[in-house]
Amino acid sequence: MAPRTRQSQRRRQVLSRERIVEAAIELLDAAGEGALTVRTLTERLSTGSGAIYHHVGTRQELLESAIDTVVSAALDAVPTPARDREGAPEDEIRAVALGLFDAATRHPWLAAQLAAQITRNPWGPVTLQVFERIGRPMRALGVPEHDWFAASSTLVHYILGATTQNTQHADAAPVGDRAEFLDATARAWQDLDPGDYPFVRAVAGQMREHDDRRQFRTGIDTVLKGITATHRPRRRQART
Amino acid sequence: MAPRTRQSQRRRQVLSRERIVEAAIELLDAAGEGALTVRTLTERLSTGSGAIYHHVGTRQELLESAIDTVVSAALDAVPTPARDREGAPEDEIRAVALGLFDAATRHPWLAAQLAAQITRNPWGPVTLQVFERIGRPMRALGVPEHDWFAASSTLVHYILGATTQNTQHADAAPVGDRAEFLDATARAWQDLDPGDYPFVRAVAGQMREHDDRRQFRTGIDTVLKGITATHRPRRRQART
DNA sequence: ACCTGAACACCGTTCAAGT
DNA sequence: ACCTGAACACCGTTCAAGT
Numbered sequence: 001m002a003p004r005t006r007q008s009q010r011r012r013q014v015l016s017r018e019r020i021v022e023a024a025i026e027l028l029d030a031a032g033e034g035a036l037t038v039r040t041l042t043e044r045l046s047t048g049s050g051a052i053y054h055h056v057g058t059r060q061e062l063l064e065s066a067i068d069t070v071v072s073a074a075l076d077a078v079p080t081p082a083r084d085r086e087g088a089p090e091d092e093i094r095a096v097a098l099g100l101f102d103a104a105t106r107h108p109w110l111a112a113q114l115a116a117q118i119t120r121n122p123w124g125p126v127t128l129q130v131f132e133r134i135g136r137p138m139r140a141l142g143v144p145e146h147d148w149f150a151a152s153s154t155l156v157h158y159i160l161g162a163t164t165q166n167t168q169h170a171d172a173a174p175v176g177d178r179a180e181f182l183d184a185t186a187r188a189w190q191d192l193d194p195g196d197y198p199f200v201r202a203v204a205g206q207m208r209e210h211d212d213r214r215q216f217r218t219g220i221d222t223v224l225k226g227i228t229a230t231h232r233p234r235r236r237q238a239r240t
Numbered sequence: 241m242a243p244r245t246r247q248s249q250r251r252r253q254v255l256s257r258e259r260i261v262e263a264a265i266e267l268l269d270a271a272g273e274g275a276l277t278v279r280t281l282t283e284r285l286s287t288g289s290g291a292i293y294h295h296v297g298t299r300q301e302l303l304e305s306a307i308d309t310v311v312s313a314a315l316d317a318v319p320t321p322a323r324d325r326e327g328a329p330e331d332e333i334r335a336v337a338l339g340l341f342d343a344a345t346r347h348p349w350l351a352a353q354l355a356a357q358i359t360r361n362p363w364g365p366v367t368l369q370v371f372e373r374i375g376r377p378m379r380a381l382g383v384p385e386h387d388w389f390a391a392s393s394t395l396v397h398y399i400l401g402a403t404t405q406n407t408q409h410a411d412a413a414p415v416g417d418r419a420e421f422l423d424a425t426a427r428a429w430q431d432l433d434p435g436d437y438p439f440v441r442a443v444a445g446q447m448r449e450h451d452d453r454r455q456f457r458t459g460i461d462t463v464l465k466g467i468t469a470t471h472r473p474r475r476r477q478a479r480t
Numbered sequence: 481a482c483c484t485g486a487a488c489a490c491c492g493t494t495c496a497a498g499t
Numbered sequence: 500a501c502c503t504g505a506a507c508a509c510c511g512t513t514c515a516a517g518t
Binding site: 111115119122132136145146148150151153154156158160161164165167188189192199200202203206207210219221222225226227229 | 351352355356358359360362363368371372375376379385386388389390391392393394396397398399400401402404405407425428429432436437438439440442443446447450455458459461462463464465466467469470
């Protein structure tokens with residue numbers, strides 16, 4: 001029916017690195033890291049494996065591109081405040097951190113992959129971007145220049161650890177039964193030997209009722225407070 | 241030469257779950273996660289693959305046992321203080337955290353695997369142990385009971401994030417050239433566009449000279465300070 | 481019960497060959 | 500330049516068969 005001039009369109013456009021990365025993200029979102037396979041990719045894009053390697057280099061590299069794409073989009077969506085207003089630095093750090101947290105929630109594979117990739121290449125483009133967006137507002141927090149790297153590292157490490165821990169189990173479970181999962185865990189905790197695990201037993205109830213995102217927010221606030229308390233000590237510090 | 245009565249000894253004892261886990265840890269230590277293969281394991285233990293599956297269930301399970309073994313050993317090596325002495329809770333939390341950090345340094349595969357496994361099964365035996373050892377002293381920090389779970393989570397998340405980020409790249413690089421690696425990274429950072437990455441550029445020098453372990457320690461102190469500052473506010477909190 | 485090792489169904493990656 | 504798809508060298512896991 002349609003004229004022949006745009007024939008390439010029905011056959012799913014031309015292949016390109018972007019289209020491959022896009023398809024990879026869809027596969028990852030649908031079923032986790034294990035679902036990203038060169039063969040699945042060739043089916044979805046109806047090509048041969050060679051075509052993919054022509055554009056992409058390696059599966060690992062493709063995964064990195066997927067991470068980079070998602071993280072960049074998340075960070076770009078966080079607005080940069082116009083000028084340093086009242087209490088602005090804390091607000092921006094919170095916004096960046098929550099932007100990452102929410103991206104990890106939307107893409108359940110992200111946190112684990114991000115953590116793994118950062119260990120593999122600690123200073124790749126993704127880490128760089130995260131550091132820049134966290135570090136820039138941090139400077140307005142009263143931290144002396146020689147502590148900038150340490151303070152921003154602490155924030156970034158907390159963000160990475162918390163998102164990894166909180167975002168859903170990578171491949172397993174149909175996502176919906178989170179409440180059920182927390183409930184089962186809480187019950188298991190309550191059944192622990194009180195001699196061996198008094199603390200875990202005591203917090204089982206809090207664990208069941210906690211809200212991941214809310215807790216992440218208060219965690220960020222705790223770290224921010226630690227940074228400002230260290231560098232703006234009010235009067236002398238209490239001894240004993 | 242030796243009498244026949246102990247024939248089993250030369251042929252590397254009998255196979256057991258413990259011996260398999262032990263061999264797995266050796267393989268991991270020697271060459272990272274990729275080196276742990278059922279086939280390599282059968283060669284090292286001179287058996288068939290079926291023998292391994294008879295004892296172990298699955299490769300994933302074996303990996304979890306390896307993690308559990310190493311983490312348990314690290315935590316057990318940290319002494320529990322006799323009674324709550326002066327400033328003891330902070331000291332114990334620091335000791336536990338550093339125990340984990342040092343274990344991750346000795347076993348370069350550990351941090352990444354720990355992070356991955358915790359995402360897979362957030363409340364498995366490993367997480368449980370870590371939480372218990374961190375949470376117990378934390379109670380003496382002045383945190384009200386309804387915040388116990390949140391405060392201990394913040395600590396644990398920071399510990400996991402920082403060890404993951406700081407412990408060497410999993411499989412790559414012969415470990416030795418860390419200084420060289422930091423140097424190359426610092427140079428790359430200094431060459432970044434100052435318009436795009438002013439912060440990262442500014443801290444490149446600090447990055448090169450930083451000491452991972454020392455920085456981890458100050459990170460823990462920052463989080464601890466954040467916790468105590470939140471829950472023991474001196475006078476009223478400064479507004480604006 | 482404990483072990484053997486061939487066989488199965490998958491991987492990622494390469495490469496001669498086509499257009 | 501871009502793509503095809505068979506082939507290669509690996510995986511984890513199973514299972515009939517042995518002791």
